[in-house]
Amino acid sequence: MPREPGDLRLMTSTKTGVVSKRRVRERGAKGGRGQKTSRATLARRHTEAPPESRPRRKVIAVTSGKGGVGKTNIVTNLAIALARQGTRVLVLDGDLGLANVDLLLGISPQYDLQDAILGDRRIEDIVLEGPEGIRVVPASSGVEELANLDEYRTECLLRSLASVEADTDLILIDAPSGIGSHAVSLSQAADEIIVVTTPEPTAFSDAYAMIKVLSQRPLRCTPALLVNQANSENEASEVARRVQSVAKRFLNLEVPYWGFVLADESVPKSVIRQEPFLTTYPYSPASSCILRLARRVLGQGPEKKGDPGPGPYRLVTPDTIPEGV
Ligand SMILES: Nc1ncnc2c1ncn2[C@@H]1O[C@H](COP(=O)(O)OP(=O)(O)OP(=O)(O)O)[C@@H](O)[C@H]1O
Ligand SMILES: [Mg+2]
Numbered sequence: 001m002p003r004e005p006g007d008l009r010l011m012t013s014t015k016t017g018v019v020s021k022r023r024v025r026e027r028g029a030k031g032g033r034g035q036k037t038s039r040a041t042l043a044r045r046h047t048e049a050p051p052e053s054r055p056r057r058k059v060i061a062v063t064s065g066k067g068g069v070g071k072t073n074i075v076t077n078l079a080i081a082l083a084r085q086g087t088r089v090l091v092l093d094g095d096l097g098l099a100n101v102d103l104l105l106g107i108s109p110q111y112d113l114q115d116a117i118l119g120d121r122r123i124e125d126i127v128l129e130g131p132e133g134i135r136v137v138p139a140s141s142g143v144e145e146l147a148n149l150d151e152y153r154t155e156c157l158l159r160s161l162a163s164v165e166a167d168t169d170l171i172l173i174d175a176p177s178g179i180g181s182h183a184v185s186l187s188q189a190a191d192e193i194i195v196v197t198t199p200e201p202t203a204f205s206d207a208y209a210m211i212k213v214l215s216q217r218p219l220r221c222t223p224a225l226l227v228n229q230a231n232s233e234n235e236a237s238e239v240a241r242r243v244q245s246v247a248k249r250f251l252n253l254e255v256p257y258w259g260f261v262l263a264d265e266s267v268p269k270s271v272i273r274q275e276p277f278l279t280t281y282p283y284s285p286a287s288s289c290i291l292r293l294a295r296r297v298l299g300q301g302p303e304k305k306g307d308p309g310p311g312p313y314r315l316v317t318p319d320t321i322p323e324g325v
Contacts, residue, residue, distance in 0.1 A: 060172050060190055061192075062196060063186070065178065070228035073267055074290070075173075077287070082298070084132065087170050088133075089172055092174070093139040094174055094175045097148070097176070104271060109136075199236070204243050210223070211255060222254065225240050233260060
């Protein structure tokens with residue numbers, strides 16, 4: 001069967017993974033999905049070349065060493081901040097085994113990457129509209145087979161995005177945490193990599209480990225650092241300075257500091273409401289920080305080397321919201 005962009009079926013495997021209840025139901029209804037595929041067929045599939053093209057749009061991957069540091073909240077809210085500035089954003093939920101971009105945006109996808117990778121949906125069939133005009137490629141949770149996508153399959157996934165990049169200026173990837181091959185491959189494909197940490201020593205030590213692993217691969221950029229859940233600008237700068245100095249000393253790497261997001265109760269409150277905090281609490285400290293990060297992504301900051309963003313942090317009020325936001 002001829003392969004076209006957006007067709008992820010070449011990634012199909014019959015390895016038994018943990019599948020969602022919906023998936024089990026669908027497989028049962030359609031019948032025949034559980035058929036075994038011969039080793040020869042699998043081997044042939046793996047020698048097929050992935051689709052030729054790669055997305056030409058700018059790709060930003062948001063990743064971390066340690067889990068739970070705030071990547072998904074940053075991706076979803078940054079996407080909305082950028083969309084408000086007129087950027088056409090496509091969010092890829094790259095955390096394939098433990099996806100939750102859809103949860104944080106309050107959307108309920110009928111189909112997701114599992115249907116494209118293990119089923120017969122095309123990637124363009126699973127893209128859906130999120131809030132404020134962002135588009136989302138949703139993924140599934142609890143699918144072990146997807147959580148451990150190898151480099152080849154990750155490459156296929158990235159190339160399939162080429163079929164949905166029309167009408168897109170920026171692809172924002174919510175990448176998994178850790179130094180697994182899927183997380184690293186997703187970051188390798190990005191034009192910019194944001195490594196998120198919190199001020200906790202375990203988190204920034206793992207952020208350094210992630211930067212170290214990434215730096216041993218061919219990359220399009222030097223990974224940048226973002227400090228989330230900081231109690232103050234100074235605390236965030238101090239965390240960044242420590243990671244930067246270790247990276248300089250042991251990796252001879254100048255890690256850019258892309259700023260911080262303050263610890264803010266509006267974040268967990270919005271998570272519970274399944275709404276982006278930029279929508280629920282537009283004037284909160286966390287929203288203000290995300291707006292500043294969006295300006296940075298758009299190349300509107302920093303003015304000086306080492307400056308984490310345009311101007312010192314201040315609470316955004318209706319009078320100070322940037323035009324178009
Ligand atoms: N700036 C913040 N202030 C307060 N709480 C925050 C902040 N950012 C994230 N959190 C909280 O941290 C938790 C983890 O956030 P999130 O799910 O975005 O992390 P993650 O890095 O995507 O996690 P995972 O590695 O599991 O995918 C959430 O409960 C969220 O409410
Ligand atoms: Mg997440």
